Amino acid sequence: MKLTLVAILFCILQFALTVDRSNFKTCDQSSFCRRCRKVTPGDSPFALVPGTLNIYSDSITTDLVNRENNHLFSLKLEALQGNTFRLLIDEKTPLKPRYRVNDALKSNPVPGTIKVSERADNELVITSGTSKAVVTGTPFKIDFYQNEKLSLSINAKGLMRFEHLRKKPQPPAETENNENPDELPKEVLPKSIEDEDPGSWEENFKSHHDTKPNGPEAVALDFTFPQAEVLFGIPEHADSFVLKPTAGTDPYRLYNLDVFEYELDSKMALYGSIPVIYGHGPEETIGVYWQNPSETWVDVFNSNAEKNVMSSIVNFVSGSRQTEPPAAHFMSESGIVDVFLLLGPSPLDAFKQYTDLTGTAPLPQLFTLAYHQSRWNYNDEQDVNSVSNKFDEHDIPMDTIWLDIEYTDGKKYFTWDPHKFQHPLEMIKNLTTLGRHLTIIIDPHIKRESGYFFHQDCTDRGLYTKNRDGHDYEGWCWPGSSSYPDIFNPEARKYFADQYLLENFKTTTKDVMIWNDMNEPSVFNGPEITMLKDNVHFGGWEHRHIHNLYGHMYLMATFDGLSRRDPNQRPFILTRSHFAGSQRYAAMWTGDNKADWGHLEASVKMCLSEAVAGYSFCGADIGGFFGNPDAELLLRWYQTGAFLPFMRAHAHIDTKRREPWLYPEDTKQIIRSAIRERYSYLPLWYTMFYEHERDGYPVMRPLLAHYPKDKNAFAIDNEFLLQDRLLVRSVMQQGVSKVDVYFPTKGDGKGDIWYDVDDYRKITTVGHESIPADLKKIPVYQRGGSIIPKKERIRRAATLMKDDPYTLIVCLDANQSAKGTLYIDDEKSFEYRKGQYLYIEYEFKNGVFKNRFIDNKSKYSPRSWLERIVIVGLEKVPKSAKLKASKSDAADLEVLPQGNAYVIRKPGIGMAEDFSITLKY
Ligand SMILES: *[C@@H]1O[C@H](CO)[C@@H](O)[C@H](O)[C@H]1NC(C)=O
Ligand SMILES: *[C@@H]1O[C@H](CO)[C@@H](O)[C@H](O)[C@H]1NC(C)=O
Numbered sequence: 001m002k003l004t005l006v007a008i009l010f011c012i013l014q015f016a017l018t019v020d021r022s023n024f025k026t027c028d029q030s031s032f033c034r035r036c037r038k039v040t041p042g043d044s045p046f047a048l049v050p051g052t053l054n055i056y057s058d059s060i061t062t063d064l065v066n067r068e069n070n071h072l073f074s075l076k077l078e079a080l081q082g083n084t085f086r087l088l089i090d091e092k093t094p095l096k097p098r099y100r101v102n103d104a105l106k107s108n109p110v111p112g113t114i115k116v117s118e119r120a121d122n123e124l125v126i127t128s129g130t131s132k133a134v135v136t137g138t139p140f141k142i143d144f145y146q147n148e149k150l151s152l153s154i155n156a157k158g159l160m161r162f163e164h165l166r167k168k169p170q171p172p173a174e175t176e177n178n179e180n181p182d183e184l185p186k187e188v189l190p191k192s193i194e195d196e197d198p199g200s201w202e203e204n205f206k207s208h209h210d211t212k213p214n215g216p217e218a219v220a221l222d223f224t225f226p227q228a229e230v231l232f233g234i235p236e237h238a239d240s241f242v243l244k245p246t247a248g249t250d251p252y253r254l255y256n257l258d259v260f261e262y263e264l265d266s267k268m269a270l271y272g273s274i275p276v277i278y279g280h281g282p283e284e285t286i287g288v289y290w291q292n293p294s295e296t297w298v299d300v301f302n303s304n305a306e307k308n309v310m311s312s313i314v315n316f317v318s319g320s321r322q323t324e325p326p327a328a329h330f331m332s333e334s335g336i337v338d339v340f341l342l343l344g345p346s347p348l349d350a351f352k353q354y355t356d357l358t359g360t361a362p363l364p365q366l367f368t369l370a371y372h373q374s375r376w377n378y379n380d381e382q383d384v385n386s387v388s389n390k391f392d393e394h395d396i397p398m399d400t401i402w403l404d405i406e407y408t409d410g411k412k413y414f415t416w417d418p419h420k421f422q423h424p425l426e427m428i429k430n431l432t433t434l435g436r437h438l439t440i441i442i443d444p445h446i447k448r449e450s451g452y453f454f455h456q457d458c459t460d461r462g463l464y465t466k467n468r469d470g471h472d473y474e475g476w477c478w479p480g481s482s483s484y485p486d487i488f489n490p491e492a493r494k495y496f497a498d499q500y501l502l503e504n505f506k507t508t509t510k511d512v513m514i515w516n517d518m519n520e521p522s523v524f525n526g527p528e529i530t531m532l533k534d535n536v537h538f539g540g541w542e543h544r545h546i547h548n549l550y551g552h553m554y555l556m557a558t559f560d561g562l563s564r565r566d567p568n569q570r571p572f573i574l575t576r577s578h579f580a581g582s583q584r585y586a587a588m589w590t591g592d593n594k595a596d597w598g599h600l601e602a603s604v605k606m607c608l609s610e611a612v613a614g615y616s617f618c619g620a621d622i623g624g625f626f627g628n629p630d631a632e633l634l635l636r637w638y639q640t641g642a643f644l645p646f647m648r649a650h651a652h653i654d655t656k657r658r659e660p661w662l663y664p665e666d667t668k669q670i671i672r673s674a675i676r677e678r679y680s681y682l683p684l685w686y687t688m689f690y691e692h693e694r695d696g697y698p699v700m701r702p703l704l705a706h707y708p709k710d711k712n713a714f715a716i717d718n719e720f721l722l723q724d725r726l727l728v729r730s731v732m733q734q735g736v737s738k739v740d741v742y743f744p745t746k747g748d749g750k751g752d753i754w755y756d757v758d759d760y761r762k763i764t765t766v767g768h769e770s771i772p773a774d775l776k777k778i779p780v781y782q783r784g785g786s787i788i789p790k791k792e793r794i795r796r797a798a799t800l801m802k803d804d805p806y807t808l809i810v811c812l813d814a815n816q817s818a819k820g821t822l823y824i825d826d827e828k829s830f831e832y833r834k835g836q837y838l839y840i841e842y843e844f845k846n847g848v849f850k851n852r853f854i855d856n857k858s859k860y861s862p863r864s865w866l867e868r869i870v871i872v873g874l875e876k877v878p879k880s881a882k883l884k885a886s887k888s889d890a891a892d893l894e895v896l897p898q899g900n901a902y903v904i905r906k907p908g909i910g911m912a913e914d915f916s917i918t919l920k921y
């Protein structure tokens with residue numbers, strides 16, 4: 001009891017404190033960030049060492065020297081398949097190995113081939129496909145060209161820094177008595193930045209001391225994007241999609257942290273870190289994936305962005321348009337330089353080059369794309385039951401109820417509160433009988449309570465993360481005193497994973513899905529609410545070396561556990577912390593946001609940044625985690641959430657209950673329509689996620705993905721595309737009755753035709769159009785030229801809609817044609833990987849609508865059938881239609897005008913049947 005009280009008091013205190021920015025470091029309070037930022041642009045001290053070049057079929061290696069201290073490094077530049085290069089730089093003979101990331105890439109990248117020639121004595125030209133890298137020896141620099149155009153430069157600003165491992169300088173008294181003459185300095189070097197910085201060998205932050213046993217070991221490098229106008233990427237930040245210049249502010253920070261009530265328009269670190277950045281201009285898009293899991297800061301240089309503010313003045317005064325191209329300066333506390341250069345050239349090419357390396361989200365079970373209902377907390381079994389029943393009473397579809405930490409017995413994971421949740425299996429069955437699922441939270445902090453099996457096992461087997469003295473590290477979190485499994489230890493991962501197996505977690509079923517929270521890891525009394533950097537993990541690595549990977553490794557364990565629990569059911573996991581590659585294991589959400597309009601807008605910006613960084617399965621707490629949304633905010637949030645990939649309502653324990661029926665009837669009706677609209681589009685969502693896994697492109701996309709030449713579209717982040725089929729501009733401001741929708745141009749002043757999905761009104765505007773948007777309106781547009789599959793019979797849960805018939809919405813382009821795909825399988829298992837699926841392409845052209853099966857037509861034969869075809873944008877009035885199908889006789893079909901569309905009702909064709917329908921005029 002006493003412990004619980006202390007824990008509660010502590011949490012309250014912590015929360016009171018964490019609102020404060022001062023809980024988190026600024027660059028100036030971080031020694032390595034100070035040191036890296038101190039390097040002045042100009043000639044780099046790094047240079048290639050002549051005579052050390054080796055040439056292989058896919059790569060070159062050479063030595064590199066820091067001319068300031070003569071320390072040697074080895075460099076490898078490798079060509080990979082798919083217009084990608086990899087640059088690796090490590091110390092040639094480090095005092096001890098430096099950390100290399102093993103678990104972010106999905107597999108070993110496939111090598112490409114190179115041709116090498118030397119140009120002058122100081123330049124090496126490495127050609128691979130249509131791209132080439134020109135390596136300059138002194139000062140060291142690499143320029144990447146495509147078709148003779150400079151695309152990307154490395155170390156052009158000369159900001160490279162690589163602090164070699166060294167022995168701690170001894171106080172002078174000891175040096176005098178040193179018996180080993182080797183320890184004496186051989187020559188007197190000028191004082192380096194790291195010699196001068198007081199934090200190089202130990203550092204304090206607030207009451208925390210970091211012993212830094214390895215001293216300074218930072219790595220930093222700059223990247224210039226000569227063709228770019230904007231930079232974007234490096235989530236997770238609550239900031240605009242396009243990155244802002246950092247001159248005069250802190251750099252963007254990547255350090256996974258549990259930030260209480262995070263600020264908007266901020267470069268501060270949040271829960272996840274994906275160190276991939278893109279430079280984009282009308283001609284090309286180039287990506288840089290900086291594979292380093294230690295604390296990282298990124299300076300952004302972009303005089304274009306600065307210029308925009310006062311462009312007319314500058315141009316007028318100087319008469320010159322000369323600006324420095326955008327650049328980024330990555331600064332990491334430790335590790336090596338391991339960087340992938342993604343040479344595009346199109347935005348989608350670059351996004352795919354990134355997912356080719358780090359993977360995609362595996363196709364989720366269909367119900368996970370439907371609506372999730374969560375709150376901290378649903379109090380007990382009766383509460384869960386009654387919420388589920390109320391959704392039916394109010395005829396609102398819902399697929400999953402979520403339980404936050406209070407379901408456990410005293411925050412001990414893999415247990416249930418014995419009073420509030422006495423019959424978990426019956427409760428789960430009650431939900432699954434209705435076609436619904438349950439998701440429960442499992443966090444990485446383990447309650448240090450004697451008798452708790454998990455704690456006992458981790459203690460006995462030595463599976464906990466250690467502090468620098470080799471003892472089990474103890475911190476405070478929800479359970480009070482807690483320890484944290486050393487998730488870098490394969491045995492700890494296996495132990496964690498094993499707990500999900502039904503023979504161990506007997507009070508769950510294979511239909512229970514998992515939510516991993518607090519996995520940054522969050523430590524309430526740790527520095528910056530996380531673990532001490534000099535804690536020690538498996539293999540002797542300090543926490544500082546691997547911090548941003550902790551959450552990721554934790555997901556690997558959960559994924560393994562759920563995969564073994566039921567090998568033929570696709571696992572579903574939601575995570576807060578994430579790194580490059582985490583998309584292979586879990587969906588993510590944007591953490592503890594707030595019930596205000598700015599946070600609603602942030603949900604779109606943040607998910608766009610995640611999407612281009614490989615993370616398509618992204619959402620935000622609908623309604624806002626903290627605070628109480630009023631009716632207008634809540635319904636607008638549902639409308640936006642209905643078009644984000646992951647759709648979940650969630651709320652803090654101190655907020656008022658906010659299930660839709662607790663709001664006025666008209667608000668409830670609007671929320672209900674938004675959720676129902678989500679359900680009608682589930683076939684599209686499912687197809688998009690299948691194509692994401694298959695092709696590697698994001699599901700949710702910024703406008704520039706398809707309109708790369710439209711400069712007005714580059715910075716738009718209140719509007720987004722779903723593939724190239726839908727354009728979404730939901731209302732995210734208070735009290736508005738219209739919104740300005742931007743319809744992008746392909747660059748020649750021409751745009752696509754768009755159709756309002758509510759009434760099929762045709763829009764040919766290029767540029768802004770003001771659209772009336774009363775409280776019911778979600779401005780969403782289907783692109784002319786696309787076909788979208790829907791299901792229009794909405795049921796209580798998505799799982800119950802599996803065999804329901806399809807409707808196809810065919811929106812015609814200027815040529816009176818359209819194309820689109822539909823993917824169908826059992827929505828649940830891995831049988832699709834053995835060919836048990838249908839992947840269909842539909843096309844309308846010259847008045848004929850027909851289907852084609854992509855891949856081999858498989859044995860998979862769904863029970864669903866084609867119920868309606870809606871054709872939008874027809875110029876000639878059709879009188880009837882002729883159906884030819886493989887399994888039935890030719891038939892005449894009615895074509896009925898309906899508003900702005902024509903509807904072919906009940907073609908009644910099985911989804912696996914070949915057919916064509918010819919319009920008769
Ligand atoms: C299961 O549902 C039945 C019928 O609604 C209800 O009486 C019972 O309390 C539920 N059990 C649990 C554990 O939720
Ligand atoms: C229409 O067809 C022409 C000629 O094939 C083609 O160039 C143009 O891109 C097409 N327009 C659209 C909107 O697809």
Ligand SMILES: *[C@@H]1O[C@H](CO)[C@@H](O)[C@H](O)[C@H]1NC(C)=O
Pocket residue numbers: 835855856
């Ligand atoms: C198509 O069928 C052939 C022969 O049965 C098989 O080898 C091939 O893998 C199949 N392709 C796909 C994409 O399923």
